[in-house]
Amino acid sequence: MNRPDIVVVGGGAAGMMAAVCAARQGAAVTLIERNRKVGRKLYITGKGRCNVTNHCSPEEVRANIPRNARFLYSALEHTPPAWVEEFFESLGVKLKVERGNRVFPASDKSADIIDALFFELKRLRVTIVNGRTSSICLRDGGVCGVEMGEGTGLTGFPCKAAVLATGGLSYPATGSTGDGHRLAAELGHTVVDSRPSLVPLESPDPFCARMQGLALKNVVLTVKNGKKKTVFQEQGELLFTHFGLSGPLVLSASAHMGDFEKESYTCAIDLKPALDEAALDARLVRELSAGANRDMDNVMGTLAPRLLVPVLLERVGIPGNKKAHDLTKQERRRLLELFKCFPVAVSGPRPIEEAIITSGGVKVSEVDPKTMQSKRVPGLFFAGELLDVDAYTGGFNLQIAWATGRAAGEGAAAYLGENDGSKQF
Numbered sequence: 267m268n269r270p271d272i273v274v275v276g277g278g279a280a281g282m283m284a285a286v287c288a289a290r291q292g293a294a295v296t297l298i299e300r301n302r303k304v305g306r307k308l309y310i311t312g313k314g315r316c317n318v319t320n321h322c323s324p325e326e327v328r329a330n331i332p333r334n335a336r337f338l339y340s341a342l343e344h345t346p347p348a349w350v351e352e353f354f355e356s357l358g359v360k361l362k363v364e365r366g367n368r369v370f371p372a373s374d375k376s377a378d379i380i381d382a383l384f385f386e387l388k389r390l391r392v393t394i395v396n397g398r399t400s401s402i403c404l405r406d407g408g409v410c411g412v413e414m415g416e417g418t419g420l421t422g423f424p425c426k427a428a429v430l431a432t433g434g435l436s437y438p439a440t441g442s443t444g445d446g447h448r449l450a451a452e453l454g455h456t457v458v459d460s461r462p463s464l465v466p467l468e469s470p471d472p473f474c475a476r477m478q479g480l481a482l483k484n485v486v487l488t489v490k491n492g493k494k495k496t497v498f499q500e501q502g503e504l505l506f507t508h509f510g511l512s513g514p515l516v517l518s519a520s521a522h523m524g525d526f527e528k529e530s531y532t533c534a535i536d537l538k539p540a541l542d543e544a545a546l547d548a549r550l551v552r553e554l555s556a557g558a559n560r561d562m563d564n565v566m567g568t569l570a571p572r573l574l575v576p577v578l579l580e581r582v583g584i585p586g587n588k589k590a591h592d593l594t595k596q597e598r599r600r601l602l603e604l605f606k607c608f609p610v611a612v613s614g615p616r617p618i619e620e621a622i623i624t625s626g627g628v629k630v631s632e633v634d635p636k637t638m639q640s641k642r643v644p645g646l647f648f649a650g651e652l653l654d655v656d657a658y659t660g661g662f663n664l665q666i667a668w669a670t671g672r673a674a675g676e677g678a679a680a681y682l683g684e685n686d687g688s689k690q691f
């Protein structure tokens with residue numbers, strides 16, 4: 267194997283982009299990935315379809331990044347979504363734009379994105395090595411090599427620059443177990459505490475488990491903080507689970523629920539957002555009179571999914587065997603109010619392993635925003651979810667990975683040019 271100029275650690279979205287962009291600048295690049303195949307997390311993105319970016323301006327991307335968006339200003343101006351789309355199209359991946367400007371491969375196959383990157387790495391003669399990086403070696407304070415393995419099984423890769431792109435702590439089965447956090451900390455970097463984001467929520471309300479598996483489409487979820495301020499309100503799909511709430515709407519909402527240790531949140535679901543109170547009342551009256559002689563649990567079947575009916579009735583204190591014609595005006599009012607505002611208590615997020623995104627990571631004030639180079643260790647670069655940046659759903663997290671990956675790859679290649687590379691392992 268030829269001695270690499272640059273070693274990229276982590277063959278995810280950010281690492282592969284960094285390796286491609288460094289190699290396109292003429293650098294000799296080695297990519298170390300602990301899994302046998304690169305892009306394992308990419309494979310499961312967008313439910314296997316990979317929402318590769320969002321068809322919007324860099325400004326709009328930044329508006330979807332609640333944490334450290336300013337740090338990404340240069341990277342996103344240099345690598346906006348339009349560049350990413352052009353990049354993949356030029357590698358032969360046809361793309362399409364869906365609702366909310368979400369960009370997917372036209373084939374609906376995330377494997378097409380991985381293949382495009384993999385074959386580009388091959389074309390550029392990037393060496394892909396399978397193994398787990400254990401340390402970054404320094405000489406005179408700067409990077410001079412990367413080590414893989416443990417004890418007597420150590421393999422060393424002398425290099426002039428290293429890009430750390432090991433991801434966060436979410437979905438550890440994909441290889442992202444936080445190694446980069448440890449490596450960065452060992453090199454003197456501050457690692458901001460990791461928290462789960464885009465994550466399902468736990469609820470102490472026992473009715474969630476009773477409705478396990480029930481998916482509600484086109485409902486509106488409103489989240490308020492302890493001061494009763496609305497922090498999130500959107501329409502979409504929600505899922506009841508044995509532990510509480512999940513589904514796209516809940517994952518999106520979780521990114522707005524900063525810190526459960528300092529703040530309390532309440533969720534409320536509008537089960538009938540298309541109907542205002544008057545229209546819903548008219549509908550209730552219609553259904554109740556049409557089924558006047560039937561039991562309430564029977565009549566309610568026309569208004570709500572089967573699993574929801576007993577919970578609705580129980581929460582408003584109406585026995586399921588009560589005849590519809592016996593319903594009082596107050597009971598109908600309570601039912602209507604519950605349809606429009608179905609409260610669910612939430613106690614916190616599910617563990618970080620179940621989160622789509624890890625919030626926290628390498629402190630961005632210690633990283634140069636143009637090149638992603640460490641301000642502490644010359645020759646060390648960072649990219650992707652390992653950094654303390656994260657975004658809402660919609661392709662924005664991968665957009666961050668592409669933009670920081672490219673900045674780091676090109677930054678590392680430029681660093682080689684600026685240094686004579688006399689450092690030896």
Ligand SMILES: Cc1cc2nc3c(=O)[nH]c(=O)nc-3n(C[C@H](O)[C@H](O)[C@H](O)COP(=O)(O)OP(=O)(O)OC[C@H]3O[C@@H](n4cnc5c(N)ncnc54)[C@H](O)[C@@H]3O)c2cc1C
Binds near residue numbers: 310
């Ligand atoms: C289920 C799911 C669906 C998602 N869907 C989308 C979506 O549709 N759109 C979107 O924008 N975002 C999505 N995301 C988020 C997105 O996948 C991540 O933000 C993105 O993959 C981060 O890229 P990364 O390269 O920084 O990290 P990763 O993709 O996590 O890659 C890091 C790589 O480093 C390797 N590695 C770790 N430690 C070492 C080591 N010591 N030595 C060698 N290799 C190592 C890992 O094996 C891994 O391959 C989704 C996430 C999940 C979990």
